[in-house]
Amino acid sequence: MLLLLILLPVAFLLPPGAGAGEIVGGWESKPHSRPYMAFLRVQRKNRTTLCGGFLVADNVVLTAAHCRGNNITVTLGAHNIKRREPSQQVIPVVQQLAHEEYDNRTLKNDIMLLELEGNAVTNRAVAIIDLPSADQRVQPGTLCTVAGWGNLRPGGALLPDTLREVDVVVMPDAACPRNPDWLYRGYDPATMMCVGDPTRFYDSAKGDSGGPLVCGGTAQGIVSWGPTKAPGVYTKISAFLPWINDTMRRLQAGAGL
Numbered sequence: 338m339l340l341l342l343i344l345l346p347v348a349f350l351l352p353p354g355a356g357a358g359e360i361v362g363g364w365e366s367k368p369h370s371r372p373y374m375a376f377l378r379v380q381r382k383n384r385t386t387l388c389g390g391f392l393v394a395d396n397v398v399l400t401a402a403h404c405r406g407n408n409i410t411v412t413l414g415a416h417n418i419k420r421r422e423p424s425q426q427v428i429p430v431v432q433q434l435a436h437e438e439y440d441n442r443t444l445k446n447d448i449m450l451l452e453l454e455g456n457a458v459t460n461r462a463v464a465i466i467d468l469p470s471a472d473q474r475v476q477p478g479t480l481c482t483v484a485g486w487g488n489l490r491p492g493g494a495l496l497p498d499t500l501r502e503v504d505v506v507v508m509p510d511a512a513c514p515r516n517p518d519w520l521y522r523g524y525d526p527a528t529m530m531c532v533g534d535p536t537r538f539y540d541s542a543k544g545d546s547g548g549p550l551v552c553g554g555t556a557q558g559i560v561s562w563g564p565t566k567a568p569g570v571y572t573k574i575s576a577f578l579p580w581i582n583d584t585m586r587r588l589q590a591g592a593g594l
Contacts, residue, residue: 363503368416369424371484373466373556374500376415377451377547379406389485389548391556392465395456397585399468400547401559401572402435402449409433411453414462418486419498424462428453434584436577443523447561447572449547450584467555471578475530477509481552483560506534507552508568520564528576530558533567 375390375398390400390411398411414424432452439446457463475481484502513521513531524531532550550558550571563569574581 363501365497366416366484366500366502368499369414369462371500371502371551372414372462372464373549374413374415374484375400376412376418376486377404378410378412379404380408380410381406387486388546389560390451391549392457392463393450393468393556393581394465394585394589395459396453397588398430398451398453399549399556399559399574399581400449400451401447401561402439403441403444403447403561404547405433405435405449409451411451413457414460416462416500417498418500424460426457426463428455428457430454432588434588436580444562444570445523445525445528446577448559448574448577448580450581450588452588466549466551468578468581469555469557469575471575473555473557473575475507475552475557477507479507479552480504481507481532481550481557483548483550485548485560505532505550505567507532508534512568513570521570524570528573529561530571530573531568532558532571533563533569535567 373391375392377388377390377400379386379388388400388404390398392413393399409430411428411430412418413426415422430451431454433449434452435449436446459465482502482504484500486497486500508531510526510531513524515521515524546560548560549556550560557574558571559574561570561572
């Protein structure tokens with residue numbers, strides 16, 4: 338199963354179990370203004386799909402667990418993904434470390450660390466983004482940003498050449514009501530964030546799942562799932578800090594996970 342995120346004003350992430358892909362709205366990012374962004378090519382059997390991610394250590398990218406595949410290649414330092422820019426660093430993934438309690442039906446614990454084959458060279462175009470502290474909470478009404486290379490038309494296959502972004506607002510948990518018979522039945526406020534004001538018609542959607550929700554320079558969420566209209570659901574990074582830190586410590590110690 339794959340949910341592909343995009344930025345768009347109308348279409349949005351499909352519910353768990355659906356397919357995905359588009360950016361209809363937002364604007365082109367200033368080249369390399371988001372140097373933490375990672376472009377993921379995910380190989381699954383005989384097809385290739387796309388996801389987003391972000392650099393959190395010299396050799397580690399954070400993304401969504403539903404972006405798992407047989408093989409993943411990460412491109413860092415990209416603005417135009419259809420060109421071989423001198424700034425780009427293409428690095429294979431050697432380990433996909435999804436959360437042990439990830440549920441591909443409900444998308445709970447939708448978080449994964451990718452160990453790269455080698456260290457990225459950090460520079461103007463490639464940089465690590467800060468993560469929140471375990472007790473940090475983003476208040477409803479906070480304006481944040483998501484970015485990606487997703488489709489430009491709802492249901493279409495028009496991919497942008499360049500990174501695009503859009504501002505989104507964090508909503509109260511009540512905006513993603515936990516109704517067992519409705520769209521947000523799997524929403525868990527302890528580990529998820531409700532993002533995107535439906536009256537403003539801007540939010541993330543299909544095309545680059547796994548990309549970061551950035552608030553004040555810190556990655557607070559990971560694009561995960563949602564209905565065809567905002568708000569959508571993001572993995573709450575602060576809830577997973579103990580898991581992230583423990584997994585990264587073992588990685589850096591060469592524990593052979």
